[in-house]
Amino acid sequence: MLDIQLLRTDIDAVAKRLADRDFHLDVTTFNALEAERKSIQTRTQELQSKRNALSKGIGQAKAKGEDTAPLMAEVAGLGDQVAACEKQLEAVQAKLSEMLLVVPNVPHASVPAGKSADDNVEVRRVGTPRKFDFTPKDHVDIGEGLRLLDFAAGVKIAGARFTVMKGGIARLHRAIAQFMLDVHTQEHGYTEVYVPYLVNSKSMEGTGQLPKFEQDLFKIPREVFDDDAVVSELEASGASVSSVSAKTIDRSLYLIPTAEVPVTNLVRGDIVPLDSLPLKFVCHSPCFRSEAGSYGKDTRGMIRQHQFDKVELVQIIHPEQSFEGLEALTGHAETILKRLELPFRTVTLCTGDMGFSSAKTYDIEVWLPGQNAYREISSCSNFEAFQARRMQARFRNRNGKPELVHTLNGSGLAVGRTLVAILENYQNADGSVTIPTVLRPWMGGAEKISS
RNA sequence: GGAGAGGUGGCAGAGUGGUCGAUUGCACCGGUCUUGAAAACCGGCAGGGGCGCAAGCUCCUCGUGGGUUCAAAUCCCACCCUCUCCGCCA
Structure with missing residues (x-):
């Protein structure tokens, strides 16, 4: 949510910058x-x-x-x-x-204006895509060849965009998450948290998923007063039926689309002490997305799933430090790719490609030989006070007055896509996959996954 | 699921219809004293909003929502949450 004071005093400038992201105020x-x-x-x-x-x-x-x-x-x-x-x-x-x-955040001055992903600006490129002396397969063929990825089983049990992993690949998936958690907690100073995967609407509103993007979420409906017994009890106490139904309260829960939601909402409504900033949390969780509106997009493989795991980095930070913090956080995510020796590039999203709540976003894109392209594996954003204002998340400044914090988050990294990247980049001609050195401690020392 | 207790400022804890947005203590901040610190003493100290150049004036908030009243932290109703005991259970 934007500062209403800003709209009262300088609405034309705000409207102009929002136009860059194709929003008409x-x-x-x-x-x-x-x-x-x-x-x-x-x-x-x-x-x-x-x-x-x-x-x-x-x-x-x-x-x-x-x-x-x-x-x-x-x-x-x-x-x-x-x-x-x-x-x-x-x-x-x-x-x-x-x-x-429903008004999106105002892009930071350093964000390039643009209409779409084509206008994003590459800031760095790390590593060189490997030259294969055979035709590289995509992760679907690799996984199915090993009989360790079972897309048909996912469809049978749940439906499209669900996948079953088995054996070495399931273990590799677990190893990736463990590795990331250990690096971020032991080397980057994050505190590991475990959180609810179902959250209430207030939390979704706090981080900006609601009210505008309900169609992207999986909802678990729950209403109070929908029980006949409760209604008749209320009637007995003198309430009329119509007033009862009018009072129905939606207490639905939502499956989290990212750990950003529960973790950032840890500070909702709080005033945290100045010296506790920045709060740095890392959280491994499943993520659930309806993917409404992406029909036909990335239907093959594990790139776009209704359910996937992610290790999420969240920082609650002093407003003066949030942009430095964003650079650092992006670096923390990049570290994982460097350790895994996966080629990637980092881009600054242009105004037209940024998320609703973000003031500035870097996407990290990993090289996928199966697609011969860089694909998003992490998205790191500074929300400034946009989420904090919705959440009333504050700290006590030097004068003792409450002031809104800034919030940052980024994937560090998406586990499913990291798995895809490893399968494709580390594949061998015989259909086996070499396990990246840094992951071997979590793989019982194994060097390869083969059938 | 059954029975009970309770939700008040950073914390503890008063307050049961009327100068109460709230006694007091602790914590915290400033000052006096002191070589320095502690103690003691003096002062300050909830959050959000509106109007105003400012000084300041004003509104809302005692878990949440509704009701009664000229007036509600206080009375009534519903809901949410916390705690204790019993039962059940991964």
Whole structure:
């Protein structure tokens, strides 16, 4: 969520920069709502103030044993007026926040303007793609050849975009996650956390998945009052059926699309001490994505799954340090690829390709011989105060005043795609796959996966 | 699932209809004293919002939402959460 103060004082500049990411900010509507809000709020507060003063007067008069009837008469008509104004104010504020919640973050000045992924800017390239003296296969052929990846089984059990791993590949998958966790905790100073994989809507709102991107999530419906017994009990207590159904509260849970959601929300509503910053968390979790709207895209193999594992890096950081922090965090993710000796390149996403909540994002793309292309394996973003404002996540600054933190996160790395990259880059002519040296301790010392 | 207790400022803990957004203690910050520190003493210290150049004025918030009332931390209803005991269970 953007700072409403910024919109009040400098909305044209904001609208201009948001246009770079192809978002039209409705300045006219905002200004009209703001003007309405201002007048209603002023009027409401005047009335409230008057009522409070009179009520206080009644209390004082009663204490002295004076007659309160004149004061009571004076305040009589106020109640309804106050209630009406409060209702109006609530309505206009709801409209404003509804509008604000779907406005994306403003790109940082260092982000290149652009329409699509084609306009992303490469910042570095590390490693050289290997020259094969045979025609390299993609991970599907490698995995199925080894009889250790079973796409058909995934389809049978759940459906498309689910995969079953077996034996050496399942173990390699586990080894990758273990390796990443150990590097980030032991060398990069992150604290490992284990978190819920189902979260409430407040958490999804905090990190920006809701209200705008519900269609990307798997939802577990849960409502209170949907139980007949509860309803009749309420009726017995005097509530009418209509008021009961109107009060139905959605308590649905959502499967996390990334550990970013539960981990970042650890600080939701908190005021953390200044000296605890930056908080650095690493979390291995499954991720669940509906992939609505990506029909036909990456249907082959494990690149785009409804369920995949990821090791996620999250930092809760001082606003003055967040851009340095983003560089460091991106470096932490790159370290994994360097250790695995996988060629990659890092790009700065242009304004048109960035995620909703991000002020700046680096994508790390790993070389996939099976596709003869670099493919995203990590996305590292600085959200500045965008998520913090939604979450009311703050720290106490030097003056003792609460101030919004900045939040960062990035994959360090996506486990499934790392597995794909290893299978394809480390494949041998005989169909076996060499295990990267750094992973062997988690593979019982084995050097190869073969059938 | 059954029975009970409870949710108040960073923490502890008062407050059961009226100058209470809240007594007090601890913690924290500033000052006096001291060679320095501690102690003692004095002062400050919840969060969010609006109006205003500012000084300042004002509104909202005592788990959440609704209700009663001129007035609610306090009374009523529902929900959420925490704790204790019993039962069940990976």
